[in-house]
Structures are given as C-alpha cells and as structure tokens.
Amino acid sequence: MLDMDNERPYARAVQKLRQVGLRPTRQRLALAKILFEGPNCHVTAEILHTRVEKANLNISLATIYNSLHQFTDVGLLKEVVVDSGRTYFDTNISEHHHYFLEEEGRLEDIPVDKININMLPDVPEGKKFSKVDVIIHVAEEN
Amino acid sequence: MLDMDNERPYARAVQKLRQVGLRPTRQRLALAKILFEGPNCHVTAEILHTRVEKANLNISLATIYNSLHQFTDVGLLKEVVVDSGRTYFDTNISEHHHYFLEEEGRLEDIPVDKININMLPDVPEGKKFSKVDVIIHVAEEN
C-alpha cells in the first residue's frame, strides 16, 4: 500500500489528482509527475511511454492511453490534432495556438495574444464554438 | 481499351488528369468525376469508397488511398487534419478555413475573408510557413 499523501515527493501530484476526482494510483502519480512537474510539453502516448521506460517505471501502454484520456476529460490536458494517425496531448491548458514543425513532428506553443482572429461567426442554431484551433505549419525553407 | 479522350462525359476529367501529369485510367477518371464535377466536398477514403460502390463502380480501397494521395501531391486536393485517425481530403484547394461539426464528423468551409489573422511571426531561421490551418470546432449547445 502506498500512503502517497505522506510521501513528500508525491504530495503535489496526489493533491492534483484528488482535486479532479481521480484516484492517485501509482501509475497516474508517475504520469502526473512526468507531465505536470516540469516545463509544459506535448506528448503522444508513445513518447510518454518511452519516458516512463527511461525512468525505469513499468506502465502499460493501454494504461497510458487511458490516463491521457482521463486527464484530458478532467481538463488537465488538451488534445491537439495536427497529424492524422498520431494524437498529441498538451500540458498547457490555457488558450493558445501552435506551430507544427513538420520535419521534426514537434509542436510549439504560440501565445494567444500573438494571433488576432476577427470573425463573423455564423454559428448554426443550437450549436456553439467548442474550440478554435490555429495551427501554423512550419517547414524547411529549401 | 478506353478511348476516354473521345468519350464525351469523360473529356473534362481526362483533360484535368493530363494537365497534372497523371494517366487517365478508368479508376482515376471515375474518382475525378465524383470529386471534381460536383460541388466542393470533404471526403475520407472510406466515404469515397462508399460513393464509388453506390455508383456501381469497382475500385479497391487501396487504389482510392493511392489516388487521393496522388491528387493531393499534384494539388488537385488538400488534406485537412481535424481528427486523428481519419484523413479528410478537400476539393476546395483555395485558401480557406474550416468548421468541424463534431457530432456529425463533418467539415464546412469558412471563406478566408471571414477570419482575420494578425500575427507577429517568429519564424525560426531557414524555415517558412507552409500553411495556416484554422479549425473552428462546433458542438451541440446542450
């Protein structure tokens, strides 16, 4: 049994998970520490799985997929779609946009105030904007 | 042997394909007619395959994937990424943006002049913007 509440290095992660109603399990805590206690980052399930292995942890890929989606559902992560066939998750949950560096397959944030969108929205009846994605693809000049 | 050049209903499609250097084969002609001789549309390989079957044509899914990518490579289609796990192709190749109707999984065009983007681009050295995607997700108000 893990008394995580009293394990100093996990205190923050435990609290974060409890706040959103997720049980602080060993796996979720490890992932939370990796994701939320460093600088913001963009990960795919595979990237995160690799990081987990590098840290000598053992978390199945299925659990990583599950956790990423749970974190997203409770608002701890945002999903970013840039590439069909690969799902990225972003630890920066504030409103912002993205550069997508095509050659490297890497994302970078663009602060929301760097882009000014003026639109005349024709939202269909009974619908609403759920989010606005701006993705600026960057490629080699060549 | 199909003398497509002299088959009236295919004349336009034959010309279109020749212009971009693609041989006007039976399959490519059928797809070109479906895609380019009606109103603009957004299709996935699967959607197109279904349309082909409804028209009592027989084109393998692999050939549809190949053709969609060939058409994209020569600039007859644009790829739109809105959903990881499903690739949409757009027959509207002019600059524009998209609504994505989440419930229906359907795309709608937004004319480029409805959205005004002002940005201060910090393009990294030796790189350039290759495209700017704006996708406005629309969901049920609920």
Next chain:
DNA sequence: ATTAATGCAAAATCTTTGCACTTTC
C-alpha cells in the same frame, strides 16, 4: 468489503506495402 484501476492480449481502425496482373502510352 466495495469499488475502481491496471495489465495484458486481442480486436478494431485506418493506412500502407509488395507483388502479380492489367492497362496505358
């Protein structure tokens, strides 16, 4: 104890590939 989460392997999706056969030029 009860309830939830995990791990695994299997299945589901979507997409690409290899190669023999066919069609176009």
Next chain:
DNA sequence: GAAAGTGCAAAGATTTTGCATTAAT
C-alpha cells in the same frame, strides 16, 4: 513492348476493449 497503374491480401501503425487480477478507499 515498356512503363505505369491496379487489386488484393497481408502487414503496419495507432488506439480501444474485455476481462481477470490487483490496488485504493
């Protein structure tokens, strides 16, 4: 006839699911 394109089935890649086991409350 040479070169290119097609179809099929098989392989790839990513993601999801079912269920027995394990852990958290």
